[in-house]
Amino acid sequence: MELLRFATAGSVDDGKSTLIGRLLYDTKSLFDDVIDAVAITTARRGGEGLDLALVTDGLRAEREQGITIDVAYRYFSTPKRSFVIADTPGHVQYTRNMVTGASTADVAVILVDARHGLREQSRRHACLSALLGIRHLVLAVNKMDLVDWSRTRFDEIHHDFQALAAERGVPAMAAIPLCALDGGNVVDPSPHTPWYHGPTLLDHLETLPIPQRMSGPLRLPIQMVIKPRPGGSDNAMHERRWYAGSVAGGVPAVGDRVVILPSGVITQIVAVEGNLPAVRVQFADEIDASRGDVIASADDPPNTVPSLVATVVWMHDKPLLPGAHVLVKHATRTLKAVATVLHDKLDVTTLASDSQVAGLGLNEIGTVSFITSLPLPVDPYVQNRTMGSFIVIDPVTNATVGAGMINQ
């Protein structure tokens, strides 16, 4: 069965928790004890029936404040697909948690309240999703019952969103009018939208194409070198070292001519074991290769560069300033780096770019150059998410303070 990962974005006020609760409830993914607990809590808080928003109710602080602080993961399956939902927060101060959830998603479902249309938050989410390389956005126009299921209102919001998606270069988008409260067009079609001929939200999630994960030329960052157990085999071949990692592009095969980067040594793969993408390989030659190096197609290698130019999301109170000494983790290598130039800062709601930048503050996004202590083999983020991304780590506290997407 195929696995689709999607992120939901939007604020609690837009009905995000109710929508997720509705998806789980109408796909019969909720167990009886969970439904009972929700019914009891609904009653205790003075409500009636089932408040489906309580299904995804998380941490104490979130219940107290009625907001989502951190991403929560939910799982459900239908006969067609299995799904991982990353339920992400909407408030700007939790952007780092939103990008945590969106970074592994194939699709982003952006929720808006039909009465309010696109708001700053929706624009920010669409922009961040696009930035993170999510190629498919779904606009869920919720609370359609509160605008009398107005086609005109839906068309207006749809139109605004199309313009936004086009502006951000998002290749695919869909808009669905729905009502999480009564379930209309979530799993089952709504009787109130005879004018809408598209799929329900679930239909759409069940049928949209899932991006190919192992396409492109071979990229295999080495996680570790494995020495066979002594005396495990008489075969000299089996005494050789194995290089283990998770394939980040292509499929390694016996006979492949590969280059080890950054050293540039060329060799050939003579053995591949394990279930893709977690594999281990052996080489024809005794070469020097270790954790952090990348095994790549010799015919189509990544660029090995002494410095990085990347779009950086900053995730720490202490701003990023030019000259800052940091650690960068790219693929399986962590190394020292210095931020050299802050080129510009992007306003994710207006999309205006500001080139007068002193520093990059919490939740700000900008273009930054880094010099790294070793040359790094990289692909642009748009071509390969693994080879084109890195995180920034504070060398003193070890906190993860930033995330970067490598530009062309």
Add this chain to the structure above:
Amino acid sequence: MTDSIIDRNAAPHPVLDWRLAELEAHAIFVIREVAAECERPVLLFSGGKDSVVMLYLARKAFEPGVIPFPVMHIDTGHNFPEVIEFRDRLVAEFGVRLVVASVQEAIDRGLVSDPGPTGSRNRMQTVPLLHAIAEHRFDAAFGGARRDEDKARAKERVLSFRDSFGQWDPKNQRPELWRLYNARTLTGEHLRAFPLSDWTELDIWRYVAVNDIELPAMYYAHRREVVRRDSMLLATGRFTPAQPGEEAFEETVRYRTVGDMTCTGAVRSDATTPLEVLAEIEQSRITERGATRADDRFSEAAMEDRKREGYF
């Protein structure tokens, strides 16, 4: 679940499908990352199905080499005897070193209060766990926890940072983007690593079925003397005698989780193989923790509170 990934008619053994292959590969990736970046990792091992799958994945991650870390059991002293026997046999078979941290010892040393002979020792595992982590200077502890188990777990990172008091701060978790795991800690701090985060109970059973993984016999239907308490079936025994008004009776049951005898309940079942268990779970309408774990029933935030203190 109307459609199972397993075609029961096609082959004697189900195969690793696309979803399971991805979950397996991701778990192996996490295990290797932590082993490569941390100095002294340890695998928390209870003998329960999730920890057995973890041990199996660890072997796969380092084949044809050896598993480069020990396993640790937090022993409540209220174990099912067959689980301890199974634990020792498996540890020997996998050639890993076993560390046992004991709740009884923590009680004897006066580190925690004794809740009495029949009280639950589940929550008390936190103290010996944190002591053992400090004593052995472990900087990462692998656990088999899954996000589908509980709403606090649903919020937790794959690599979950613990401060020098072993505490989890759910409001201030490290961002965790893509598959770039930050396994760095300062002395005294540690990580909990959860390679099975995205697995569900069904995935575990499918994986057990596909790989013929042996589990303690109590996971399959067997006859046992039980009492009905809080709408759970609890095995009677030294730590869980029938209380006044309760009637002990024999029933055919299996366990969905393995924990402290005083708070782990059984369910009525006729399933004697992983495939039969899968079929039963697909029909089941109750979550595994809700059905059989009294420790998760205290409050809406039972797990969150325990995790904050440093629990698994």
